[in-house]
Amino acid sequence: MVEAPVEVAWKAIRCFDAPAEFLPFVESSPIEDGREPTAVGAIRVVTQVDGGVFREVLVAHSDADHFYSYTFVGSPIPVRNHRTTLRLRPITDGDLTLAEWSSRFEIAPEQEAELVGLMKTNFLAGLRALSAQLAGN
Amino acid sequence: MVEAPVEVAWKAIRCFDAPAEFLPFVESSPIEDGREPTAVGAIRVVTQVDGGVFREVLVAHSDADHFYSYTFVGSPIPVRNHRTTLRLRPITDGDLTLAEWSSRFEIAPEQEAELVGLMKTNFLAGLRALSAQLAGN
Amino acid sequence: MVEAPVEVAWKAIRCFDAPAEFLPFVESSPIEDGREPTAVGAIRVVTQVDGGVFREVLVAHSDADHFYSYTFVGSPIPVRNHRTTLRLRPITDGDLTLAEWSSRFEIAPEQEAELVGLMKTNFLAGLRALSAQLAGN
Amino acid sequence: MVEAPVEVAWKAIRCFDAPAEFLPFVESSPIEDGREPTAVGAIRVVTQVDGGVFREVLVAHSDADHFYSYTFVGSPIPVRNHRTTLRLRPITDGDLTLAEWSSRFEIAPEQEAELVGLMKTNFLAGLRALSAQLAGN
Numbered sequence: 001m002v003e004a005p006v007e008v009a010w011k012a013i014r015c016f017d018a019p020a021e022f023l024p025f026v027e028s029s030p031i032e033d034g035r036e037p038t039a040v041g042a043i044r045v046v047t048q049v050d051g052g053v054f055r056e057v058l059v060a061h062s063d064a065d066h067f068y069s070y071t072f073v074g075s076p077i078p079v080r081n082h083r084t085t086l087r088l089r090p091i092t093d094g095d096l097t098l099a100e101w102s103s104r105f106e107i108a109p110e111q112e113a114e115l116v117g118l119m120k121t122n123f124l125a126g127l128r129a130l131s132a133q134l135a136g137n
Numbered sequence: 138m139v140e141a142p143v144e145v146a147w148k149a150i151r152c153f154d155a156p157a158e159f160l161p162f163v164e165s166s167p168i169e170d171g172r173e174p175t176a177v178g179a180i181r182v183v184t185q186v187d188g189g190v191f192r193e194v195l196v197a198h199s200d201a202d203h204f205y206s207y208t209f210v211g212s213p214i215p216v217r218n219h220r221t222t223l224r225l226r227p228i229t230d231g232d233l234t235l236a237e238w239s240s241r242f243e244i245a246p247e248q249e250a251e252l253v254g255l256m257k258t259n260f261l262a263g264l265r266a267l268s269a270q271l272a273g274n
Numbered sequence: 275m276v277e278a279p280v281e282v283a284w285k286a287i288r289c290f291d292a293p294a295e296f297l298p299f300v301e302s303s304p305i306e307d308g309r310e311p312t313a314v315g316a317i318r319v320v321t322q323v324d325g326g327v328f329r330e331v332l333v334a335h336s337d338a339d340h341f342y343s344y345t346f347v348g349s350p351i352p353v354r355n356h357r358t359t360l361r362l363r364p365i366t367d368g369d370l371t372l373a374e375w376s377s378r379f380e381i382a383p384e385q386e387a388e389l390v391g392l393m394k395t396n397f398l399a400g401l402r403a404l405s406a407q408l409a410g411n
Numbered sequence: 412m413v414e415a416p417v418e419v420a421w422k423a424i425r426c427f428d429a430p431a432e433f434l435p436f437v438e439s440s441p442i443e444d445g446r447e448p449t450a451v452g453a454i455r456v457v458t459q460v461d462g463g464v465f466r467e468v469l470v471a472h473s474d475a476d477h478f479y480s481y482t483f484v485g486s487p488i489p490v491r492n493h494r495t496t497l498r499l500r501p502i503t504d505g506d507l508t509l510a511e512w513s514s515r516f517e518i519a520p521e522q523e524a525e526l527v528g529l530m531k532t533n534f535l536a537g538l539r540a541l542s543a544q545l546a547g548n
Contacts, residue, residue, distance in 0.1 A: 001275075001365070039176035040198045060199035061177045064206055064220060069199070083201060089363075091275070091372065093398055098365065098372055109519065124367055138412075138502070226500075228412075228509065230535055235502065235509055246382065261504055313450035314472045334473035335451045336480070338494060343475055357475060 002097040003135040006090035009097040010066045012134060013086065016044050016058045022130050025049050025122075038063075043073060059083065066090075077115055079105040099127050139234040140272040143227040146234040147203045149271060150223065153181050153195050159270050160263050162186050175200075180210060196220065203227075214252055216242040236264050276371040277409045280364035283371040284340045286408060287360065290318050290332045296407050297400050299323050312337075317347060333357065340364075351389055353379040373401050413508040414546040417501035420508040421477045423545060424497065427455050427469045433544050434537050436460050449474075454484060470494065477501075488526055490516040510538050 002009045012022065015037035019029040027047045035042040038061050046054045060069040067087035075082070082105035089098045101123040107115055139146045149159065152174035156166040164184045172179040175198050183191045197206040204224035212219070219242035226235040238260040244252055276283045286296065289311035293303040301321045309316040312335050320328045334343040341361035349356070356379035363372040375397040381389055413420045423433065426448035430440040438458045446453040449472050457465045471480040478498035486493070493516035500509040512534040518526055 001367075036173045036176040038178050039173040040200050041175050059201040060197075062197035062199075062206070063177050064196040069201055089372070092394075093275075093401060098363070106517075120366075127367060138504075226509070229531075230412075230538060235500070243380075257503075264504060310447050310450040312452050313447040314474050315449050333475040334471075336471035336473075337451050338470040338480055343473070 001091075002088075002099050002131045004097055005095050006066055006088050006097045009088050009099070009130075009134055010063075013088075013130065014038065014061075014063065014066075014068070016042055016061070016068065016070070019044075019046060022133050023126050024129050025125065044070075060085075077107070077111065079107045079115070081106050099130060101127055138228075139225075139236050139268045141234055142232050143203055143225050143234045146225050146236070146267075146271055147200075150225075150267065151175065151198075151200065151203075151205070153179055153198070153205065153207070156181075156183060159267050161266050162259070162262065181207075197222075214244070214248065216244045216252070218243050236267060238264055275365075276362075276373050276405045278371055279369050280340055280362050280371045283362050283373070283404075283408055284337075287362075287404065288312065288335075288337065288340075288342070290316055290335070290342065290344070293318075293320060296404050298403050299396070299399065318344075334359075351381070351385065353381045353389070355380050373404055375401055412502075413499075413510050413542045415508055416506050417477055417499050417508045420499050420510070420541075420545055421474075424499075424541065425449065425472075425474065425477075425479070427453055427472070427479065427481070430455075430457060433541050435540050436533070436536065455481075471496075488518070488522065490518045490526070492517050510541055512538055 012018065017029050017031045017037045019026045025048055027049050029044050029046045031037055032043045032045060040058050040061055043055055043057045046056060054075075055073040056070045057073050058068060058070050060067070062068070065087075066089070067085055069083050069085040071082045071084070072079070082103070084101070084103040087100045087102075089100065091098055103119050103123075105115075149155065154166050154168045154174045156163045162185055164186050166181050166183045168174055169180045169182060177195050177198055180192055180194045183193060191212075192210040193207045194210050195205060195207050197204070199205070202224075203226070204222055206220050206222040208219045208221070209216070219240070221238070221240040224237045224239075226237065228235055240256050242252075286292070291303050291305045291311045293300045299322055301323050303318050303320045305311055306317045306319060314332050314335055317329055317331045320330060328349075329347040330344045331347050332342060332344050334341070336342070339361075340363070341359055343357050343359040345356050345358070346353070356377070358375070358377040361374045361376075363374065365372055377393050377397075379389075423429065428440050428442045428448045430437045436459055438460050440455050440457045442448055443454045443456060451469050451472055454466055454468045457467060465486075466484040467481045468484050469479060469481050471478070473479070476498075477500070478496055480494050480496040482493045482495070483490070493514070495512070495514040498511045498513075500511065502509055514530050516526075
C-alpha cells in the first residue's frame, strides 16, 4: 500500500532505470546504449549493494495501466518463460495506491523453493521501501 | 487474419512509426523529437494521403503480448478517455496470426455514429492492407 | 481494504444472493426461479431499504480470479453496455484483501453525473460495510 | 476459426455439459448432482470413447466475454495450479469466431512433454470438430 495517488506513485517508478532511486538494496540501475527509460527493448544493468549484477530487458510498459514488465538477459539461475511485472492500482477510498510486484517462470523443481523465497523477500522489501519513500514525499 | 506467424507479423508493426509502411492511406508517420519507436510517451505525426494530420502518443507497448495502444494529442473530434489498441494473437492451427484493431472512447451521442463508422472503415482497410502485405512476404 | 485473506472474503460474497447479508442498504436479494447462486444467467431481485427494486443478471463469475459481473434487467435509468464487477485481489503483505467495485456503461450526457455520483456513493458504502463485517469475524 | 458469429458459437458450447455434443472423442459429459451447467463449482464427468474418465470442476464462466475455465478433480496425472480455458473471440471481418483452447499448469519436467503433446492433440481435434459442426449448421 502506498500513501500517494496512483499518478504520483507511477511518476516515481515508471522509468526503467529508477530502481536505484527507491530500492535500498540497489546500487545502480542505468540503461545500456543511451536508450530511453520507457522504450520496450531497452536493457538495464542492476547492480545490487551485495555485488550481484543482473541485466534485464523491458518487454512491456504501460502509462495507460500503470505497469511494466521485464525479463532477465542471461540469468544466473536457469528459468524459462520468465516475466516479472511491477503494477500500480488506484484505490479510490483514500486516494491510495496498491503496488503489486509479481513474477512467473518455469524452473527445475529442486531450485523452485529457493528462487520463490528469494523473490518474495526482495519484492516485499522493495514494496516497503517504495511505500516508505512515497509516504515521505 | 494474417498468413504469417505472430513473431513475423509483430516485427512488421511493432514500431510506432511503421504505419506508413503498411497502410496505403498513410503518407508518412514519423516520430517527433527523435524519440525511439517503442518508447511509451513518444508522439507520431500521421499524415494521411487525403491530407488529414493526427498527432498520436504511445501509451502502452508490449513485446510480451504483441500489442500497442495510443491516444490522440489534440484530436479534431472531441472524445474523452480515448484509447486505440492494435493487437496480434497467435493462431496455433496453421501458424497464423489474428490482428485486432479496437478503440474505446466517450463521445457526444450526435457524433458517435460518424466516428464509429469512420473507425470501422479505417481499421478494416488497415487490417486488410496489413494482411495483404504480410502474405506477400 | 478488507482485513481478511482473499479466500475468506470471497467465501462471504461469492454467492450472487449474498448482498442482503453484507450491505446495510439492501433489504433482500433472492435469486429467481430457484436457480443456483453461482450460475451465470441467474437473476437476483435486489430490494433496497429505501424501497428501490433492481433485477440483475449474473453475466460472469470466477472462483479462480475472485470476481463476478452483472448487469441490469430492465434498468430504470437508460444505460447501454452496462456491466458492474465486484472483484477481490489478494494483498500478500499482511494477508489482506483489496475489494474493487467498478462499473462501465454508456449513458446520455445529461444523466451521467447523476448516475456516476450514485454509483460512487453506493460502491463506497458497500465496500466499507463489507470491510467492517469481515473485520468483525 | 469457426464460420459462425460469436453469439451462435457461444450458444453451442457455453453449457459445461456440452462437450459430448461437439467432441467426437467424448462419449458423455453429464454434470453431477443435478447442478446447473453454467454454475461455477459444478462438476462434470467426461467419459471418452477410449474409456478414459475425467472429473472436472467449473472455476469460471463468462457470458460477457465468452469463455469458461475448469480444472481437474483428482487428476490421474499429477499437475499443480492447473486451469484450462475455452474462449471465443469475435472476428469482425466476416462475422467469424476464433476459438481458443488453452491450459496452464505446473508438472514434473519428465512428464511435461507427454502432457503438452496430449493437450495439443486433443485441443486441436476439439477445435476442428467444433468448427466443422458449427459450419454445418
